Amino acid sequence: MEKKGVNYLLLVVLCAAMFLGNKELVRAAGAENIAYGKSVWVSSSESGSYSGDKAVDADGNTRWASTYSDNQNIIVDLGQKRRISKVRIDWEAAYAKQFQIQVSNDNTSWTTVYENYNASGEDSIIEFSPVEARYVKAYLIKRGTEWGFSIYEFEVYEDESVNTANPSNTTNSSNAAQAKENVINSPYNQV
Structure with missing residues (x-):
């Protein structure tokens, strides 16, 4: 149960950092x-x-x-x-x-x-x-x-x-996908 709590906290912190600290995500979506x-x-x-x-x-x-x-x-x-x-x-x-x-x-x-x-x-x-x-x-x-x-x-x-x-026409959404993958595969998720 403790591992799920740590995973959840890690995911929340990661998402907050991505969305609050990275304006490039908004720019990549064309919404700025x-x-x-x-x-x-x-x-x-x-x-x-x-x-x-x-x-x-x-x-x-x-x-x-x-x-x-x-x-x-x-x-x-x-x-x-x-x-x-x-x-x-x-x-x-x-x-x-x-x-x-x-x-x-x-x-x-x-x-x-x-x-x-x-x-x-x-x-x-x-x-x-x-x-x-x-x-x-x-x-x-x-x-x-x-x-x-x-x-x-x-x-x-x-x-x-x-x-x-x-300019390479790659968006930062791939960074978000990679971050999600890193959380899923983190040592805390391995049983």
Whole structure:
């Protein structure tokens, strides 16, 4: 009975170390919001309380809000070129009826990777063909309400088919499998 307790404790400690101490596992799964905490530029803000950085702070209670006019934008600088294929916009009630997602490597020349001219304001999960980009822009063309545009979270995700953190394209999930195998075959499990 004592051996099972030691095995269980060892497994718990190992799992905690893998999941809490190894961000590469999250990156390998493609689930890391790479826009989190990055530099942001916006065309306008309703007030200082609704600044652009609120859209990349991972706090679903804060938001960026533009002035009450069409043709606004929010741009996130990822800090370096990244291979991306997904954007998520968590709209407040003041959503964009028409908008585009654009990408750039120099913050001057933009390429449209997604466009929607009949949006409904729901949480938008936008997938597109993978592209390398440093800057990601939500170009907000037409308001869906009388208010400005308002975004709780503007998230950007790397392409899940390529692990840029690990150029050999092997994921750290194999490390997890090996760790599990080591626990199973540990001397404590042998009877």
